[in-house]
Every structure is written in structure tokens, then in C-alpha cells.
Amino acid sequence: MNKPVLFLLIGLLFVSCDQKDLNENIVVESVTVNYLQNPLGLDDRQPSITWTMSSKGKNKRQSAYQIRVADTEIKLKENKNITWDSGKLSSSQNTQVRYDGPALKSGQQCYFQIKVWDENDTASDWSETHFWTIGLLAKEDWKADWISFKTTDSGVSDSLFLPAASYLRKPFSVSEKIKRATLYVTSLGVFEMSLNGQKIGEDLLTPGWTDYTKRIYYKTYDLSEGLQDGTNVLGSILGDGWYSGYVGPKELSNPRNRELYGLQPALFCQLEIEYESGKKESIVSDESWKGSEGPIFYADLLMGTGYNANLELTDWDKPTYSDTDWSNVQLHKGSQGILQAYPGNSIQVYDELEPVAITQPKEGTFIFDLGQNFAGHARLKVSGNKNDTIVMRFGERLHPDGTLMTENLRFARATDTYILKGGEMEEWEPKFTYHGFQYVEVTGLKTAPDTSTITGIAFGSSIPMNSSFTSSDPMLNRLYENVCWTQRSNFMEVPTDSPQRDERLGWLGDVQIFSKSALYNANLGAFNGKWFADVRDAQYDFGAYSTFAPRPYPELVWYSPGWMEAGVMVPYNTYKFYKDTKMIEKHYESMTRFMEYHIEKSSETDYFYPENSWTEVGPKGGFGDWLSMTEKHLAHDIMASMYYQYTLKIMAEMSEAIGKNTAAKRYRDIYNISVKNFIAHYINEERKFVIDETAYGDGKGYFEGEKGFTGHTQSAYATAIYFDLFPENLKQQAGGHLVQLIEANDYLPSSGILGIRQLLPALAAIGRSDLANRILLNKDYPSWGFQIENGATTIWERWNSYTPEKGFNGAMNAKMNSFNHYAFGAFSQYLFSEIAGIATEDAGFNTIKIQPHLGNHKLTHVAATYESINGPIKSSWSIKNDRFYLEVHIPVNTIAKIHIPNKNNGQIKENGKLVDQKSLKSSTIKKNYSVLIRGSGDYNFESNIETLKDPMK
Numbered sequence: 001m002n003k004p005v006l007f008l009l010i011g012l013l014f015v016s017c018d019q020k021d022l023n024e025n026i027v028v029e030s031v032t033v034n035y036l037q038n039p040l041g042l043d044d045r046q047p048s049i050t051w052t053m054s055s056k057g058k059n060k061r062q063s064a065y066q067i068r069v070a071d072t073e074i075k076l077k078e079n080k081n082i083t084w085d086s087g088k089l090s091s092s093q094n095t096q097v098r099y100d101g102p103a104l105k106s107g108q109q110c111y112f113q114i115k116v117w118d119e120n121d122t123a124s125d126w127s128e129t130h131f132w133t134i135g136l137l138a139k140e141d142w143k144a145d146w147i148s149f150k151t152t153d154s155g156v157s158d159s160l161f162l163p164a165a166s167y168l169r170k171p172f173s174v175s176e177k178i179k180r181a182t183l184y185v186t187s188l189g190v191f192e193m194s195l196n197g198q199k200i201g202e203d204l205l206t207p208g209w210t211d212y213t214k215r216i217y218y219k220t221y222d223l224s225e226g227l228q229d230g231t232n233v234l235g236s237i238l239g240d241g242w243y244s245g246y247v248g249p250k251e252l253s254n255p256r257n258r259e260l261y262g263l264q265p266a267l268f269c270q271l272e273i274e275y276e277s278g279k280k281e282s283i284v285s286d287e288s289w290k291g292s293e294g295p296i297f298y299a300d301l302l303m304g305t306g307y308n309a310n311l312e313l314t315d316w317d318k319p320t321y322s323d324t325d326w327s328n329v330q331l332h333k334g335s336q337g338i339l340q341a342y343p344g345n346s347i348q349v350y351d352e353l354e355p356v357a358i359t360q361p362k363e364g365t366f367i368f369d370l371g372q373n374f375a376g377h378a379r380l381k382v383s384g385n386k387n388d389t390i391v392m393r394f395g396e397r398l399h400p401d402g403t404l405m406t407e408n409l410r411f412a413r414a415t416d417t418y419i420l421k422g423g424e425m426e427e428w429e430p431k432f433t434y435h436g437f438q439y440v441e442v443t444g445l446k447t448a449p450d451t452s453t454i455t456g457i458a459f460g461s462s463i464p465m466n467s468s469f470t471s472s473d474p475m476l477n478r479l480y481e482n483v484c485w486t487q488r489s490n491f492m493e494v495p496t497d498s499p500q501r502d503e504r505l506g507w508l509g510d511v512q513i514f515s516k517s518a519l520y521n522a523n524l525g526a527f528n529g530k531w532f533a534d535v536r537d538a539q540y541d542f543g544a545y546s547t548f549a550p551r552p553y554p555e556l557v558w559y560s561p562g563w564m565e566a567g568v569m570v571p572y573n574t575y576k577f578y579k580d581t582k583m584i585e586k587h588y589e590s591m592t593r594f595m596e597y598h599i600e601k602s603s604e605t606d607y608f609y610p611e612n613s614w615t616e617v618g619p620k621g622g623f624g625d626w627l628s629m630t631e632k633h634l635a636h637d638i639m640a641s642m643y644y645q646y647t648l649k650i651m652a653e654m655s656e657a658i659g660k661n662t663a664a665k666r667y668r669d670i671y672n673i674s675v676k677n678f679i680a681h682y683i684n685e686e687r688k689f690v691i692d693e694t695a696y697g698d699g700k701g702y703f704e705g706e707k708g709f710t711g712h713t714q715s716a717y718a719t720a721i722y723f724d725l726f727p728e729n730l731k732q733q734a735g736g737h738l739v740q741l742i743e744a745n746d747y748l749p750s751s752g753i754l755g756i757r758q759l760l761p762a763l764a765a766i767g768r769s770d771l772a773n774r775i776l777l778n779k780d781y782p783s784w785g786f787q788i789e790n791g792a793t794t795i796w797e798r799w800n801s802y803t804p805e806k807g808f809n810g811a812m813n814a815k816m817n818s819f820n821h822y823a824f825g826a827f828s829q830y831l832f833s834e835i836a837g838i839a840t841e842d843a844g845f846n847t848i849k850i851q852p853h854l855g856n857h858k859l860t861h862v863a864a865t866y867e868s869i870n871g872p873i874k875s876s877w878s879i880k881n882d883r884f885y886l887e888v889h890i891p892v893n894t895i896a897k898i899h900i901p902n903k904n905n906g907q908i909k910e911n912g913k914l915v916d917q918k919s920l921k922s923s924t925i926k927k928n929y930s931v932l933i934r935g936s937g938d939y940n941f942e943s944n945i946e947t948l949k950d951p952m953k
Contacts, residue, residue, distance in 0.1 A: 024057030026118050026892055028127035029871070034343065035525035035578075041135035041184065041220025043341035045104050048582060050095040051114055051127070052871035053892040059935030062893045064090045064117040069101060069110050073129055076111045083110065088117070094893055095844055095869050096580055106141045107182065107272060108134040135220055135341040136184055136270070144284035146188070146334035148238070148266040149291025149327070155298065160246075160413070161258065162298035162306075165432065168236040168267055168329060169317055170289045174227050176275040181227050183234075184272070186218035188335060189265025190241030190432050195226045196233055197318040203346040204459055205301075205432065208493040208530075209242040211537040211550045212261045212335050216268075217342035217530075223271065234283065235317025238265040239299040239432030246302040247552050249503050250411040257411070260552040266332035268339075290326035292316075296431060302502055303413040305377075305430035309421035310386065344530030345461040347493055349376070353456035358449060361402035366442045366449055370456040373438040373794040373820050375489035375499035377416070379429045379455040382445065386422030390444040391415060392454075394437035396500055396819040397791075397808070404441040407814040411502035429457060436489060436500030436820050438793065460488045463522040466867035469831050472860045473777060475788050476831075482787075483825040486794040487518055490822055494531055494550065498797065498818035505548040506534065509623060510823040512566030513757045517829040518822075519577045520838075520866055528574045529583055535567050536590045543597025560622030561614060561640035562754045565647050567594055572650040575657065578869050579844025584654050592663075595651055598644050599670060607674040609637040609644070610681055611695035611709075620701040625715045627798055628752030629782055632710040635691045636702070639719065639754055641678050645671055646723040657843065675725055682711060687733035689716045714741050715755025721765055722758035735766030747774050748783055749799075757826035764834045764853050772834070773855030776827065784827065797821035836864030836875040841897065845870055850888055851899035851929065852877050857948045870894050879945070886941045894936060899929040902943040908932075909942040 031051045033039055049067065053060075069084040070076035084101025094116070104110070114127040136142060149166040183200065185193055186207045193200040200221050207217045239245070244265055246258045253260060271283040295311040298304075315321045356371035368378075373396050382390055394414045395404040406414070414435045418428050440454050465488070469480045490496045494506035495518075511518075518524060531549065538551035544559040545567035568591050575584055602608060614621045614636060621636030628634065648671035655664035684690045689711030699705020717738035720726050726734055741750075742763075751759050763772035779785030782799030790802055797818035802808055808817060833839045837852035845868040852862070852875060863876035871891030878885045882903070890896045900908055908915045908930055915932070930943070 024055055024060070025122060026053045026055045026060055026062065026116055026124045028114050028116060028124060029054050031114065031127060031130045033130070033132040035523060035529075038131050040133045040222060041182075041218070041341045042132055043135045043137055045137075046098045046100070047132055048096045048098050048580070049112070049114070050097070050869060053094065053116065054871070055118075055892050055936065058937030059119070060892045060937070061119045061935065062092050062094055062116045063119055063121060064088050065094065065097070066115045067097070067112060069099070069112040071109050071111070073111045073131075076113060076129060092893060095578065096582065098582070104134050106134060106137045110134070133182070133220065135218070136339075139339075142270060142339065143282050144268050144270045145286045146266045146268050146332035147285045147287070147289055147329040148264050148332040149329050150264060151293050153298070160303060162300055162303060163240070164293045165296035165299045166238045166265065166291055167294040167313060167316060168238065168289050168291045169321075169323060169326070170234045170283065170285075171231055171319060172234070172283045173231055174229060174273070176277055176279065178224060178227055178273060179276045180274045181223040182272045183221045183223050183269065184218050185221070185267070185269035186216055186339065187238055187265060187267050188212055188216070188262055188332070189243040189245075190239045191267060192237045192431060193221070193269070194235040194317045195223055196228060197315060198226065200226075202348050204349070205241065205347045205434070205493065207342055208344065208346070209550055210337070210534060211552075212243055212337050213554075214337050214537045215340055215533065216335055216337045217340055218268070219342050219346070227273070231319040233317050233319050233321070234269070234271065236267050236269070237294075237296070237431065238267055239296075240265055241301060241432060242552070245300045246411075246502070248505055252553055252556065262335070264332070266334065268334065287328060287331060289329045290323050291329045292323075292326045299430070299432035301433055301504070302411070303433070304415040304417070304435070305433045306417040307428055307430065308419040309426060309428070310419060312421070342530075343526060343533075344493075345463045345527045347459055348462040349457055349459045350462070350488065351458040353458060355451045355454055358451065359402055364443055364445075365403075366445060367398065367402065367404060368440040368442065368449075368454040370438055370440070370454075371793070372456075372485060373436070373489070374456065374458045374485055375434055375436050375460060375492060375820070376456060376458040377430050377434055378440050379427065379457055380418055381425065381427045381452050381455070382418070382420065383425045384420045384422065384446050386420060388420040388422070388444060388446060390418045390420070390442060392418075393441040394435040394500075395439050395441070396437060397802070398439060400807070404439055405808060407808070408817040409501050410814065412500065414500065434459070434492065434499065436498060436818075458488070461491045461493055461527055463491055463524060463527050464867070465522040467521050467832070467865055469836065469862075469864045471835075471862045473858070475779070475785055476777065476859070478788055479784055480828060480831060482792060482794050483517065483822070483828040484521055486820055486822045486825050487521055489794060489820050491518070491522075491527060494534060498821050500818060500820060506531065506550065507548045507563070508535070508545060508566035509547070509560065509563035509626070509753060510821070512563070512569045513753055513826045514822045515566075515570045515573045516757070517826050519573055520829055520832040523867065524574065525578050525580060528570065532571060532583065532587050536587065539567065539590055539594070543593045545594060558618065560617055561609075561636065562622060562624070562643050564594070565643045567591065568647045568651060572654060575654060576840060576843050577845070579846070581658050584658050588654075588658065588660075591651060591654075595647065595667070598647070602644065602674065606677040607670055608641040608678040608681065611635060611637050611692050613637045614640060615701070619703040620705070621703075623703065623754075625713070625752035625754045628713070628715065628755070629750040629799055630710070630713050632708040633702070633704065634713040634715050634755070635696075635709045635711050638682060638689060638691070638711050638716055641674070642719050642723055642725060645674050645678065645725055648674065649723075679726070679730070683730070687730060688712055688737055712737070712741070713751075713755070714738060714745075714749065714759060715751040717741070718751065718758040718762040719755055721762035732766060735762070735768070738762065738766075739768060739771060742771060742775065746780070747771070747778060748780060749775055753823045756824055757829065760827055760830040761834060764830070769834060769853035770856040772830065772853075773858055776830070777858055784824070792819065794820040795822055795825035797823070799824070832864055832866055835859070836862055837899065838864060838866045838873050838875050845873065846894050848873055848890060848894055848896040849899070850875055850896050852886065852901065854879065854884075854901055854945070882944055882947045884943045884945045888939050890934060890936045890939070892936045896934050898932045898934055898939070898941070900932065900941050900943050901945045902928060902930040903945050904928075905930060906944045911940055
């Protein structure tokens with residue numbers, strides 16, 4: 001071989017090696033600050049930065065990082081006048097890294113980049129530039145006044161009080177070149193802001209819901225590109241929202257049912273303009289603004305919106321409009337609540353739905369079927385004559401005769417009205433309301449409609465929902481879709497119980513049951529953090545958490561075991577998913593007060609709750625295993641004890657996470673005493689739960705107390721196993737009783753809301769995922785499959801929300817029945833944590849556990865992706881005869897313990913090659929699983945498994 005060819009080959013080899021190394025370099029991917037991308041107007045003085053990484057190599061990990069921050073993008077790029085440079089820090093931490101530079105100031109801009117070094121100390125490129133800005137941190141920074149404009153109720157004959165929305169405007173001039181313009185805005189009620197005729201932002205129902213007497217959130221918008229030379233106009237439309245509109249069930253606030261926080265909505269805003277010359281100017285809400293009524297003649301969250309197009313104020317928020325007929329606004333007393341930057345995920349549109357069918361059950365009445373139950377509103381497109389009135393009503397289901405079923409809406413009117421101006425085609429979307437519906441009833445049309453007449457506009461809190469789950473079973477796939485639609489429908493500023501009826505409250509019991517499922521489905525760091533503040537604000541002075549948060553009824557004292565523990569359990573779940581110790585620190589004092597309440601109460605009964613311990617709450621015992629299908633109710637005190645014990649356990653873990661080791665030891669000591677005494681009291685010699693039924697007397701004061709009480713239910717054993725309260729021998733015996741109860745119930749669930757989450761994972765924990773899958777895939781009544789068989793597109797509130805024999809169950813339907821209610825959707829965590837087998841062994845998915853549970857082999861293929869805080873974790877498996885195939889993706893900077901189903905600990909193939917037995921030395925073999933420890937990368941495995949003759953058994 002001649003030298004030129006040899007040098008060429010050597011050169012190509014070096015290029016190939018260099019290219020391989022380059023491909024394996026770590027790249028910084030998605031970056032968030034306080035869980036948000038490029039957030040505006042934070043008031044956190046130490047924001048938390050998180051980044052994910054990618055690499056085409058395997059076993060890639062971060063050994064160090066560097067963050068640099070500057071107040072302009074140019075300074076950052078030129079590396080001059082840097083605000084903060086962390087320097088190269090030897091650390092594997094890539095989540096919840098707190099800003100540690102000079103004190104941040106009001107209005108400050110922070111542009112930043114991240115560089116990381118891998119396990120070989122090879123540096124990555126600097127990341128793309130990201131940013132956050134700081135809001136107004138001090139009370140003195142605010143120069144604005146609260147202003148309002150009183151409007152009238154045009155429906156004088158209506159039993160409801162539904163005032164018109166108010167329109168506010170403020171012209172102002174700009175004469176210099178603008179460097180930056182930032183709007184800080186909030187309201188008592190809900191607002192929509194505009195600049196020169198263009199809506200500002202994409203948010204709906206802003207600024208959301210809080211206890212306005214304690215805190216009010218403001219939003220921040222960058223208007224630098226929207227201002228023009230000369231005259232500009234800021235416009236605002238105000239609606240009652242949660243502040244002064246109808247909120248909650250009628251019976252909780254009779255007779256008024258509205259104005260629970262105040263009488264009239266108000267605006268509070270401040271536009272800060274910084275010119276290139278250095279000059280600064282503030283345009284604020286004050287008495288110089290003008291107000292008017294307009295075409296929105298009513299707007300209410302529960303009742304709907306009315307719009308008279310003949311009253312439109314054309315170009316009202318543009319500079320050319322004359323407001324000489326408008327009136328001066330009034331100063332408003334505002335609120336004593338503290339002003340804070342909005343920390344959550346604002347409500348935004350995420351989908352549009354076209355009708356799948358249009359029917360006419362009676363003359364002049366058209367029903368539009370959108371094919372999916374969801375929360376939002378409908379866009380109307382119609383033509384007609386002046387003053388033609390179109391009325392839209394909303395419902396989840398139809399009666400057998402094809403008419404709209406609205407009985408389950410209770411006090412909520414859920415009716416939108418549009419009055420035409422006539423002439424050309426008119427298009428309208430309501431503001432300041434939302435409905436839960438699949439069907440829209442439309443009356444008043446003069447011509448036959450088509451599918452363009454109604455469009456469903458689906459919206460909810462803008463939580464990133466990037467996870468996925470599919471399987472070989474179409475019913476299960478639809479069921480998972482139903483869970484996601486239900487979550488989107490009910491994560492509407494707060495985690496509500498239902499989006500359609502006169503309730504829509506943040507019930508703690510429902511969300512604590514569903515929270516782990518919700519965390520698998522979406523990134524909830526910001527959403528949960530906002531709601532935890534609501535939970536603290538609703539907490540009672542004596543320590544108990546309210547049954548719902550926010551709590552719009554200040555005099556109402558209502559709490560319940562199993563519900564109030566959400567104030568500890570949901571933060572714990574959030575910590576386990578995101579390793580967010582700042583969240584624990586913020587919430588710790590509140591959780592401590594709650595635990596002290598529990599400890600003090602239980603100290604009188606050996607630190608657990610014997611029968612009839614909760615007579616002071618209403619109903620007695622609290623809500624218990626709500627909506628269970630058992631002949632007798634599970635004794636409330638058994639569930640109260642186990643939920644209390646579980647909070648003791650997880651409080652110990654969270655205390656240790658923030659360095660409070662003394663408190664952690666105390667919680668563990670009390671936990672051990674509690675469990676010991678609980679077992680001695682409630683477990684008999686047959687290792688069954690037993691109670692003294694006479695302690696409850698005739699059950700008066702308890703919900704359905706006449707049914708009597710027992711300890712021997714699916715929920716009791718499943719909860720003890722899921723919470724891991726029992727020693728191993730007792731756990732297995734409890735599992736035996738659980739299996740017997742399920743078999744006796746024809747492999748159907750009987751658990752209510754407090755026990756349903758625990759059922760399937762508990763079965764997997766005792767090695768009976770075959771039974772769990774059989775329950776999950778069952779289509780008989782009562783089951784999840786039964787819902788699908790009967791047209792469900794979201795999760796039902798009750799097992800018997802509808803049956804072919806009883807329809808909507810008459811009076812029960814009118815009293816309490818939702819077809820969009822996530823509590824019984826809590827099974828879906830099992831899809832990820834057991835069926836796909838994606839879980840965390842620590843906090844924050846740094847040490848990942850992959851352990852698929854194959855169940856009864858009825859499922860032959862499963863593919864799931866969980867979008868973790870470290871990046872996507874994928875588990876995809878299939879069964880072909882006696883061969884098992886597993887594909888996984890592990891993110892950079894994590895390790896995984898991969899549990900591979902393996903008959904008789906046989907040979908395993910990894911990426912097509914037999915696994916060297918020497919590499920298994922650090923692995924363990926357990927219960928027909930071979931466990932391999934792997935770093936980041938893509939892997940596929942093959943193994944032999946047992947075949948099942950009848951996968952239905």
C-alpha cells in the first residue's frame with residue numbers, strides 16, 4: 001500500500017473516531033426555570049433551574065456544570081458584565097439548581113446559558129440562551145390603583161343576578177424609541193387585556209382563582225413589540241369570575257351563591273415603559289381610565305355568557321375610537337391579599353373539535369355531538385337577521401329520545417346566548433365562562449346548520465402533557481385517553497372535581513387519590529406549587545386541611561380523614577417526582593401544623609383511631625371510602641388510621657430531605673407505635689380486619705350509616721399493602737384476603753374513591769398482577785371497561801353513573817353525577833408504574849426502576865413514555881409465544897435497574913448479544929426477574945418467559 005493511501009485511511013479513521021466522540025457528547029436540551037420555559041415576572045429571589053440532556057452514547061452522566069447569567073443577551077454572548085457565573089461546579093445535579101448570584105431586583109432581566117461536563121470531563125457547547133424576568137418585588141414598586149366600573153343586570157325578570165361585563169380603556173402616547181415595555185396586571189374577577197385592538201397573551205380566565213383575602217396573583221406580559229409611535233390604547237374587559245360570580249354548590253352558600261369574595265370586579269395594572277434614552281414611564285390603572293358596558297350582557301363561570309352583537313363597541317380598544325360617551329371609572333377598595341407573581345400554568349386553549357354528528361330531536365332544536373366530553377366553550381358561526389337569538393345549552397349525555405340531559409348540572413345554567421346583528425356571517429366565542437360537555441343544544445337557527453356552525457374549544461391549565469401509553473388492547477388505550485381528557489378538563493386553575501355542574505371545587509380527597517396518575521401524565525411542578533398555596537390558605541387554624549381549596553366559604557368548617565391528608569400526600573408525590581426540596585420548605589410549616597393536629601388527637605387513643613373516633617366531623621367519620629360498591633361501608637376509622645400512618649411515614653422522609661432529622665425520628669417513632677396498636681386492635685387471629693360494629697350504633701350521622709360497617713373490604717387490605725404498613729408475613733396474609741374478596745366479587749372492583757388507587761398496585765405488590773390486569777380489562781359492571789362499553793369518553797364519578805337498566809339513575813343523577821371526574825381514573829398510575837414498569841427508586845427519577853408486570857399475558861404489547869424531569873423514560877415490551885422483548889430508553893445522567901422477566905434465570909440477550917454472566921455479578925435475581933444495572937442510552941433485551949394457557953385466568 002502506498003503512503004498517500006495509508007495516510008488517507010488513517011485520516012479517515014481519525015475523522016471517524018472524532019465524529020463518534022462528537023456524536024457521544026452531551027447536549028443540553030430543554031431548560032426550565034421554576035418548571036416554566038422563559039417565564040416572565042417571577043417574584044422568586046432564588047429561581048430553580050432545571051435542564052435535560054441528550055447524547056447518542058451510553059452511560060453518559062454529568063460530572064460538572066456551569067451557569068452564567070447576564071442582564072442582556074449581548075452581554076451574555078460576549079461574556080461581559082456577567083451578573084452571576086457559577087464557575088465550573090463538580091456536581092451531577094441538573095434539576096432544581098437554585099440561582100445563587102447577587103440579589104435580584106424588580107424588573108430585572110436574566111439571560112442565561114448552561115454548560116456541562118461529562119464523565120470524561122469533556123465539555124458540552126453552551127446551551128441556547130434562555131431567560132427569566134423578575135416582577136415587582138416590593139409594595140413600593142406599585143403605583144397603580146384598583147379601579148372598577150359598575151354595570152347593570154339587564155335580565156330583571158331573571159331569578160339570577162347576572163351583571164354585564166365592564167369595558168375599560170386608557171389612551172396614552174409614546175414619542176420616543178422604546179427599549180422595553182412590560183405590563184403587570186391582575187384583577188379581582190377575571191380579565192382580558194388588549195393593546196391597540198390586539199388581545200394580550202393567550203391566557204383565559206386570568207388571573208385564576210385564589211383566596212383573594214389572602215393572595216392575588218398578577219401576570220406579566222412583554223409589550224415591547226406592540227407599542228407604536230403616537231397614541232396607544234390599553235383595553236380591559238372584566239368579568240365576575242370566581243371573585244363575584246356564582247361559585248360552588250347552591251346548598252353551601254344559600255341564598256346568594258355569588259359575591260363570595262366581593263361585590264364587583266376590579267382591575268389593577270401597571271405598564272412600565274423604558275425608552276432607549278433611559279427615560280422611564282408608568283401607565284397605571286387610576287381614575288383617568290374610562291368605562292362602559294358593552295355587548296357582553298352577562299358572563300358567569302357557571303351560568304354562561306350572553307352577547308348582543310348590536311351593542312358592539314367597534315374598535316373600542318384602538319386609538320381612533322372616541323370615548324366621549326364613556327364614563328369615568330371608580331376607585332375600588334381592592335383587597336388586603338398580598339400581590340404575588342402568578343406561579344402556575346395559565347388556562348389556555350389546547351384543542352378544537354368538530355361535530356361528528358348533528359341531530360334534530362324536535363322541531364327547531366339541534367344537537368351537535370362533538371364526539372368527546374371535555375371542558376371549554378363552543379365557537380358559533382351563524383348568519384341571520386338582526387336580533388335573531390341563538391341559545392346554546394351544554395350537556396354530557398343525551399336522554400334516550402335524543403334530547404339533552406342537563407339534570408346533573410344542578411344549579412349551573414350552562415347557557416350561552418348570542419343575539420345577531422344581521423347581515424354577513426357572524427362568528428363568536430364567549431368569554432369568562434366554561435362548560436363540561438360533549439353535546440351542544442342549539443335553538444334559534446333559521447336555517448339548517450352544518451358542522452361549521454359549532455366548534456368545540458377545549459381549554460384548561462396549560463400543563464405540559466407529553467407522556468404516552470399504548471397497548472395491544474384498544475379498550476385500554478381508549479381508557480387511558482379518557483383519563484387524559486378528564487385530567488385536562490379538571491385541571492382548570494385548581495384540580496376540580498368536575499367541570500359541568502355547580503361545584504367545580506378543588507376537592508382534596510379526589511386529587512390525593514389521582515395525584516400520582518396526574519404526575520405521570522403531565523409536568524405538574526408549577527401547577528401543584530400554585531395549588532399548595534391555595535391549600536395553605538384554606539387550612540384551619542387548628543391544623544386540619546379543608547375538604548377543598550380554595551375555600552370560598554370562610555365560616556364553613558369542613559374536613560375529613562382521607563381528604564385532608566392530601567395536604568401532605570400530594571406535596572410528597574410531587575417531591576418524589578421532581579426532588580423539589582424548595583416546595584417542601586415552603587409547605588413544611590403547614591404540614592407540621594397538620595401533623596400536630598393529628599398527633600394530638602390520636603394521642604388520646606394510642607396514636608391510632610378506634611371505632612367512632614371522628615364524631616366531630618360532618619358527616620360523622622368524614623366521607624370514608626366514598627362511592628364504594630360494598631354491602632357494608634368500610635369503617636371510616638380504619639381508613640383514617642392508615643392515612644394518618646402513611647402521612648407520618650412520608651413526613652419523616654420529607655423532613656430528612658430538608659435536614660430536619662430530629663423531626664423525622666419523632667414521626668417514625670409515632671408511626672411505629674401507631675401501626676403496632678392499630679394491628680393489635682383491628683386484626684384478629686385469622687389476620688382479618690374486624691371491627692366492633694356496635695360502636696357505630698344505628699349509624700345515624702354517618703353517610704348511609706344504615707348500611708352498617710365492616711373492616712373486611714378490598715379497600716382495607718389494598719390500602720394496608722399499598723401504604724406498606726404491615727410486616728411481610730401479615731402483608732401476604734392481607735393479600736390472601738384481598739384475593740378472596742376479589743374472586744368472590746367476580747373479579748370486579750368494589751372500592752370507592754379512598755381505596756381505588758391502591759387496588760391494582762397492591763395486587764402487583766403481592767405478585768398477583770395477573771389478577772390486577774383481569775380487573776383492569778374487565779368489561780362487566782362495575783368496571784372501567786363497562787364505562788367504555790357504554791360510551792364513556794372521560795372517567796365517570798360513579799361506577800353506576802349510567803347503566804342500561806336504570807339509565808342515569810333518576811334522583812341520584814340530579815343530586816350528584818358527573819361523567820367527567822378523575823378520581824376513579826387513579827388506576828392509570830398502574831399503567832406506568834406496573835404494566836410499563838417505570839418508577840423511581842429515589843426522589844426525582846435519578847435512579848430509575850424498570851420492572852414490567854406482565855399480568856395474565858392478555859396484553860401482548862405495551863409502549864409507554866414518561867417525560868421525567870431528567871428527560872423521557874421509555875419502556876416498550878411485547879410477548880411472542882414464550883419470548884419476551886423489552887426496549888428501554890434511559891435519560892442522560894440517570895441509571896436504571898432493569899428488571900427483565902426471565903424464566904428460570906435463563907440467558908438474556910442485550911442488543912442481540914448474550915449478556916456476559918460476568919456482567920451480572922453486580923445484579924440480583926428475584927422472583928423470575930433478572931436485574932441489570934444500566935446507564936443512559938437505548939437498550940433492547942430478549943428473554944424466555946412462562947407461557948400461560950388461558951390468559952384470562
